[in-house]
Amino acid sequence: MEGKYNFLSTISMDKKRKIEIMSCTGCGFCKEGCPVFEQTGIESSSGKGKILLAYGLLQGDIIEDESVTRAFYECSLCKKCETRCPSLIDIPLIISSMRKHIGYLPQHEQLIQNINTSNNPFGETYEAPVLNKNSTLGYFPGCFLNLREKNIKKATLSVLKKLGYKPHVLNTSCCNAPLERIGARITSPKRDYGYINTLLFSCPACLYMFKKNTYKKIQLSHITEFILQKKPIFTPWKKKVIYHDPCYLGRWLGIYDAPRQVLQNIPGLELVEFTDTRESAQCCGSEVEFRTAFPLLAEKMGKKVLREAKKKNALLVTASPHCSYHLKKLGGHPLDILEIVDNCLPLK
Amino acid sequence: MLPPKIITHLKNITGEENVFTTTADLYTYGFDASIHHRSPEVVVRPHATRQIQEIITVANKEKISIVPRGAGTGLSGQAVPLQGGIVMDLTAMNRIKKIRISDLYCLVEPGVVYANLNKELAKKGFFFPPTPGSGDVCTIGGMVALNASGMRAIKYGATRDYVLGMKVVMASGNLVTLGTYTLKNASGYQLERLMVGSEGTLGIITEITLRVFPLPTKRTLALATYSSLKKAGEGVSAVIAQGIIPSALEIMDNVCIKAVNKAMNLSLPNKEALLLIETDGMNATDEIQKIAAICKKTGADSITFTEDEKEMQQLWRGRKSVLPSLSRYGDNYVSVSLADDMSVPISQISKAIVAFQQIATDHGIIIGTYGHAGDGNLHTKVLLDPNSQDQWKQAEKAVDKIYHTVLDLRGTISGEHAIGISKAPWMQKERRTALQTMENIKKTLDKNNILNPGKMMQWKGSIISYLRYPWTKKEK
Ligand SMILES: Cc1cc2nc3c(=O)[nH]c(=O)nc-3n(C[C@H](O)[C@H](O)[C@H](O)COP(=O)(O)OP(=O)(O)OC[C@H]3O[C@@H](n4cnc5c(N)ncnc54)[C@H](O)[C@@H]3O)c2cc1C
Ligand code: SF4
Ligand code: SF4
Numbered sequence: 001m002e003g004k005y006n007f008l009s010t011i012s013m014d015k016k017r018k019i020e021i022m023s024c025t026g027c028g029f030c031k032e033g034c035p036v037f038e039q040t041g042i043e044s045s046s047g048k049g050k051i052l053l054a055y056g057l058l059q060g061d062i063i064e065d066e067s068v069t070r071a072f073y074e075c076s077l078c079k080k081c082e083t084r085c086p087s088l089i090d091i092p093l094i095i096s097s098m099r100k101h102i103g104y105l106p107q108h109e110q111l112i113q114n115i116n117t118s119n120n121p122f123g124e125t126y127e128a129p130v131l132n133k134n135s136t137l138g139y140f141p142g143c144f145l146n147l148r149e150k151n152i153k154k155a156t157l158s159v160l161k162k163l164g165y166k167p168h169v170l171n172t173s174c175c176n177a178p179l180e181r182i183g184a185r186i187t188s189p190k191r192d193y194g195y196i197n198t199l200l201f202s203c204p205a206c207l208y209m210f211k212k213n214t215y216k217k218i219q220l221s222h223i224t225e226f227i228l229q230k231k232p233i234f235t236p237w238k239k240k241v242i243y244h245d246p247c248y249l250g251r252w253l254g255i256y257d258a259p260r261q262v263l264q265n266i267p268g269l270e271l272v273e274f275t276d277t278r279e280s281a282q283c284c285g286s287e288v289e290f291r292t293a294f295p296l297l298a299e300k301m302g303k304k305v306l307r308e309a310k311k312k313n314a315l316l317v318t319a320s321p322h323c324s325y326h327l328k329k330l331g332g333h334p335l336d337i338l339e340i341v342d343n344c345l346p347l348k
Numbered sequence: 349m350l351p352p353k354i355i356t357h358l359k360n361i362t363g364e365e366n367v368f369t370t371t372a373d374l375y376t377y378g379f380d381a382s383i384h385h386r387s388p389e390v391v392v393r394p395h396a397t398r399q400i401q402e403i404i405t406v407a408n409k410e411k412i413s414i415v416p417r418g419a420g421t422g423l424s425g426q427a428v429p430l431q432g433g434i435v436m437d438l439t440a441m442n443r444i445k446k447i448r449i450s451d452l453y454c455l456v457e458p459g460v461v462y463a464n465l466n467k468e469l470a471k472k473g474f475f476f477p478p479t480p481g482s483g484d485v486c487t488i489g490g491m492v493a494l495n496a497s498g499m500r501a502i503k504y505g506a507t508r509d510y511v512l513g514m515k516v517v518m519a520s521g522n523l524v525t526l527g528t529y530t531l532k533n534a535s536g537y538q539l540e541r542l543m544v545g546s547e548g549t550l551g552i553i554t555e556i557t558l559r560v561f562p563l564p565t566k567r568t569l570a571l572a573t574y575s576s577l578k579k580a581g582e583g584v585s586a587v588i589a590q591g592i593i594p595s596a597l598e599i600m601d602n603v604c605i606k607a608v609n610k611a612m613n614l615s616l617p618n619k620e621a622l623l624l625i626e627t628d629g630m631n632a633t634d635e636i637q638k639i640a641a642i643c644k645k646t647g648a649d650s651i652t653f654t655e656d657e658k659e660m661q662q663l664w665r666g667r668k669s670v671l672p673s674l675s676r677y678g679d680n681y682v683s684v685s686l687a688d689d690m691s692v693p694i695s696q697i698s699k700a701i702v703a704f705q706q707i708a709t710d711h712g713i714i715i716g717t718y719g720h721a722g723d724g725n726l727h728t729k730v731l732l733d734p735n736s737q738d739q740w741k742q743a744e745k746a747v748d749k750i751y752h753t754v755l756d757l758r759g760t761i762s763g764e765h766a767i768g769i770s771k772a773p774w775m776q777k778e779r780r781t782a783l784q785t786m787e788n789i790k791k792t793l794d795k796n797n798i799l800n801p802g803k804m805m806q807w808k809g810s811i812i813s814y815l816r817y818p819w820t821k822k823e824k
Contacts, residue, residue, distance in 0.1 A: 019679060019680070022682055022734065022817075023675040023676055023682055023683075024675070025381055025671065025672045025675050025682075025683060026379050026380060026381035026382075026420070026421075027381050027421060027482065027485075027671065027672045028381065028419055028420060028421050028482070028485045028486075029482075029484065029485060029672065031419070031485055032463075032484045032485050041393075041437075041439055041440060042368065042373060042391075042393075042437075043373070043376035043377050043379075043420070044370075044372040044373055044375075044376045048376075048379075049372070049376040052375065052376050052379055053372055053375065053376060056375050059818065061375065062371050062372075062375050063371070065370075065371050066370075067370030067371050067372035067373065068371055068372045070372070071372040071376075085672070086611055086612060086668075086669035086671075086672035086673050087611065087672045087673065087675045087676055088611050088673075088676050
């Protein structure tokens with residue numbers, strides 16, 4: 001017996017979460033806009049379905065089998081449902097908590113092994129990091145920028161150089177976001193922060209993980225926030241662009257304005273919006289553990305974003321290497337915001 | 349679990365990808381938004397009327413129950429499969445087949461979501477008015493089967509007022525066409541009307557012809573606050589008695605105001621009660637001024653207006669969120685749908701609300717009252733500790749008293765959420781003389797009683813059964 005709620009299960013979850021689960025009225029408001037439910041249309045795909053499955057497990061109504069495990073992973077943790085739930089249920093958090101108790105999907109094994117052995121989801125080795133240990137400005141590129149979207153890292157370092165900075169580029173063992181999302185055990189890597197007092201990120205998932213875990217004394221910012229502060233003067237760029245809010249930058253970290261303002265500060269640039277934008281933005285399905293386990297769903301989600309950008313006849317721009325990488329693989333031509341900034345920022 | 353040969357048969361009809369038998373699927377399809385739960389033995393998702401005919405033919409031959417299902421937002425257990433059997437998920441049949449503005453109708457499949465239909469109609473300056481609070485997710489099929497309505501019913505009526513015709517697969521597997529595509533029809537029994545509110549017990553609706561209405565040119569919204577619930581109720585009757593019919597007239601009591609403010613981070617005035625009054629059309633502004641004057645006269649503390657689309661949406665969002673928000677009112681309570689949808693003659697609203705509060709106090713439970721006061725339709729939510737046998741028992745007693753009060757006031761136990769399980773015993777009291785006729789109709793149309801059996805007039809016993817909450821789980 002825990003408090004007033006008699007959950008039978010031994011799954012350890014704090015009381016507040018258990019009460020949240022019990023408070024689900026089944027209204028189904030969380031289905032509206034859920035990118036996974038939109039594709040599958042079945043109850044267990046929706047936030048409602050997953051909350052009820054959590055309830056069923058906690059009550060001992062059902063036992064975890066393959067279908068239940070699969071249902072908890074068939075979610076991109078985009079957080080859209082949470083913005084819809086009038087009962088204030090933190091659906092993604094409950095899904096994440098449940099993931100810690102149930103087994104992984106077979107598709108996740110390799111990912112976990114790669115991160116544990118090579119410190120990145122690809123099981124590859126890094127190029128040596130650029131170190132400027134004396135700098136008070138740090139930069140954490142993360143696995144995706146080091147090993148896949150190298151163009152974004154190059155553009156970011158170029159922009160920082162043009163602004164007069166040579167940052168301390170942190171040794172880049174994985175931020176562990178994929179492990180956290182899978183619900184696997186995490187061992188925090190040791191990092192050498194040198195004299196850093198401000199640490200910048202291109203990847204919103206890395207920024208979220210750092211914000212969540214530590215580093216209270218260090219100012220942690222997304223690169224677009226930093227650029228906005230510096231008020232650089234851009235050269236004109238006459239293009240129509242549409243900005244795709246990455247879930248981590250938007251709904252997880254609440255950063256919607258900085259990337260938009262940076263773009264709007266470029267003379268001649270016309271910024272248009274998706275029909276579902278900001279808090280309601282469509283998830284493109286790019287997070288690595290999701291698209292590894294559910295490639296078809298991730299493809300449909302990504303293609304939906306590409307279709308709308310094309311329909312609006314605008315260049316697709318985003319601010320997460322995960323989104324860029326995924327959307328490129330689906331045949332899109334997204335640009336990272338830093339690539340545009342680099343292009344429009346003259347040498348000093 | 350149904351015999352494998354039935355499952356194989358279903359897969360042959362709809363394709364393997366549309367038949368679901370896993371733990372996760374069966375468990376989740378056993379819920380709607382009521383206090384009840386029971387898992388089906390199989391979920392099947394047809395994409396065409398022909399498939400529905402074949403499925404129902406198998407079920408009828410094998411005497412397996414079938415419960416049609418839309419979005420599962422019903423509040424009284426209508427879509428909960430009491431005998432297990434087949435749950436038929438109709439959400440894949442979601443095409444808007446025709447919008448014929450010149451003939452004032454649209455033709456839709458049952459799985460179309462209410463809000464999606466109105467999005468398409470709005471492009472042509474029209475709408476389908478009932479506006480249920482669940483409109484962003486619920487389906488037209490579910491609305492027809494429950495005769496749903498909502499805050500605009502006071503001026504525009506309920507779903508039944510818009511149903512011109514439909515196609516229905518009967519328990520025998522036959523497809524029948526009921527009603528017409530015309531606005532008027534006096535051609536035989538109005539059987540399409542019989543299907544409205546039939547709760548999936550008489551047939552499976554596969555196509556619906558709905559009348560559409562032009563969107564009003566303008567809307568105005570007033571927020572009136574009261575320091576007495578009784579006065580707010582009197583305000584409602586006074587407004588209606590003046591002969592101006594607002595397009596919505598909603599009431600919220602203090603429990604609801606607090607719950608919404610907490611859950612939705614809104615700042616509605618923390619008063620005993622508030623009224624949200626909307627007028628629409630060319631004279632919207634004039635009419636709202638007149639209504640405001642009446643509210644003032646009947647004791648409103650304050651009245652504010654808005655015509656700003658965003659502000660109006662924000663206020664309506666608060667109103668639509670009352671029901672789920674109540675679930676976070678107190679840390680150890682959940683909000684449950686019991687006695688949630690009474691309708692009384694408009695002049696009796698004040699009496700009814702005051703009586704509900706007294707009943708709640710007498711039974712040591714919390715009740716939040718809100719609803720479409722303008723048409724006499726009041727919603728309540730009971731907040732209780734789902735683990736306490738005593739609270740469930742007290743709640744059931746309170747519900748019984750509430751319903752008796754409503755019947756004494758010449759009201760009905762359901763204005764729009766319909767019967768299912770949770771209201772069945774009291775519908776049986778209210779419609780005592782009609783029960784046998786209802787059962788006769790059911791028997792004639794569904795000889796083997798396979799369509800959503802055990803509900804409405806067929807329900808027996810206490811409603812605190814098939815509970816999705818823990819108390820009876822321990823009891824089992
Ligand atoms: C937050 C919230 C607010 C609500 N507000 C309102 C409101 O303002 N007004 C109101 O009237 N109701 C309201 N409801 C109740 C409910 O949403 C509506 O009654 C809605 O119309 C149900 O639609 P559904 O698609 O969810 O149907 P379901 O719950 O899936 O099914 C309801 C019934 O319809 C039957 N059915 C479904 N489709 C078919 C079909 N094609 N053929 C035959 N039978 C079928 C089912 O068997 C079942 O008996 C609310 C519910 C919630 C959770
Ligand atoms: S987090 Fe996103 S994908 Fe997961 S249930 Fe919520 S809305 Fe759906
Ligand atoms: S929106 Fe919240 S309360 Fe409603 S079904 Fe989803 S999780 Fe439950």
